[in-house]
Amino acid sequence: SLTKFTFWSAAIVALFWWFISRYFPNGYYQKIVPWRAVTxxxxxxxxxxxxxxxxxxxxxxxxxxxxxxxPSPQWEQLQVWCNGLLTGSVPEQPIVPLSRKAALARLHWRDSCQRAALLAGVGFGLTMLVINVLVIANFDPSRTNQNNFSQLVEVFLISSMFFGLVAAIIVAVLMGEGTTGSGRTEMKQFLAKAPLVDRDLNSTLFRNLLKTLGLTFMGIIVALGLSLIIAGIWHGAEVFQVLFSSVIRGGGSILPVFLLVIGFWVIAANMISVFWTGRSWFYFTAIGVFFGGIVFYIILMNLGDTLFRNSILYHYMTIVLLLLPPLLICAGTFAAYMVACRRKLISQTGSIVALVLWMCSVTGVLIWMLERSQYYHGVVWGLLLIYATLAALVLAPFATIPLALSWNRHR
Incomplete structure (x- = not known):
């Protein structure tokens, strides 16, 4: 299909870039270095x-x-468009009746997803672009040297992270409230009474979720790219090269983008999984547990540091408080997959794939830490636990969202 073709093409290009970068460890503008040591x-x-x-x-x-x-329908449609561009004639397409899932997906998109994508993606993207243009206009290169233009890129990355996280919260609220009616007493009728089993309903709404989040995130990325291009055009070709040098060589500019992607998905998807339960008491309980846990943790740590600083009890209490939240998140994610698989809301293969991905990601980070253990005097187990928790939060919505929709539908 066209989707698979696009995905694998992007993956091949990324892997080819990674392969070539192995021969340029000092940057593409430096001499080629033989790749002799393979980690x-x-x-x-x-x-x-x-x-x-x-x-x-x-x-x-x-x-x-x-x-x-x-060939997939998307590929056939692309062929029709290409033939129309070459011949100048657009063939008439017969009206094909939509399936139940396609009709429900279109109705759900127009009901709650389209507004969220426009407001969060286009709205925050334009706002971010306007602010970045004002920063570019007020930036005077005569007062600084060329190296400080990297600070302009950092400003763009910080603004993209801020607006991206705010957009994730907004799109989560708008999409989360789109499945229930006024008063949150029940799921909307066209969703609750749709002639589909729970698994088909979940997959249909989840595709719309991915589409909405993808378009919203694309709006932020497009605004970031336009900001970099405008900055380069505004201040000349030399500045344009400085602005993109860190992006081309990788390094520090890749990590903020990666954190933006992970943070955007974790915040938006997990918030939507809470909102799609359709129960107000569950909303407030989740919010209370999150913020109350933070306050309780701060108070308990301060009391322990004041009263039991030199006691062995304070040492063990600190270890328990640090280990408890990550272990609860990982255990909760595992339990969600078990329950969703037992209720046949997700396939057993999907659960196994999620477990394998989680184990591979944690193992990859552990290998990376072992390779650099000589610089950090051992493996930082706390950082590994944080990464394991983050990986669990990334995979959790694939199980919690089907559970939330099923719970909301059969109240």
Whole structure:
């Protein structure tokens, strides 16, 4: 399909860029360096890519040999558009009746998703772009040297992270309130009485969720890219090269974008999983537990530091308080997958894939820490636990959202 083609094309380009970057550890403007030392992580990545390419290639070739390889509707539509551009005539498309899932997806999109994408994505993207343009206009390069133009890029990254996180909260609230009627007494009738089983309903709404979040995030990224381009055009070609040098070489500019992607998904998806339960008491309980836990943690740590600073009890209490939230999040995610799988809201294969992804991500970080343990005098287990918790929060919505929708529908 066109989606798979786009995804694999982007993956191949990214892997090719990573492969070439191994020969330019000092930057693309420096001399080429032979790639002689292959780390364990790089070896595992290349082996994984090779196995995945072999599997996908043999699977696709088997479909061709069996005569079961068919183009997707998106690819056929793209061919129609290309032929129309080449010939100058647009063929008339027959009216194809929508399926139940497609009709429900379109109705749900127009009811609650479209407004959220426009307000959060377009609105915050334009606001961010206007603010960045004002910063560019007030930036005087004559008062500083060329190296300080990297600070302008940092300002853009900080603004994109701020507006991205705010947009995640706004889109979560708008989409979360879109499944229930006034007063939150029941799910909207066209969703609750849709002639679909829970699993099909969940998959339909989840696709709209991914589409909405993707468009919103794209609005922030487009605003960031336009800000960089305008800054380069405004201050000349030399400044344009300075602005994009850190992005081309990787380094410090990749981490904020990665954190923006992870933070955007974690905040928006987990908030939507809470809102889609459709129960006000659950909203306030979740908010109370979150903020109350933070306040309780601060008070307890201050009291322990004041009263039991030199006691062994304070040492063990600190360890328990630090380990309890991450362990509860990981255990809650595991329990959500177990319950959703038992109720057949998600497939058993999906649960296994989520577990494998979580284990592979944590193992990858552990390998990365072991490779750099000589610089940090050992593995930072606290950082590894934080990453494991973050990975659990990334995967949790794939189980909690189906549970929330089922709970809301069958109240």
């Amino acid at each position: 364990l992580g790089e070896f595992l990545l290349m082996q994984l890519v090779g196995i995945a390419a072999w599997y996908q290639g043999t699977r696709a070739f088997a479909h061709v040999r069996n005569g079961t390889a068919l």
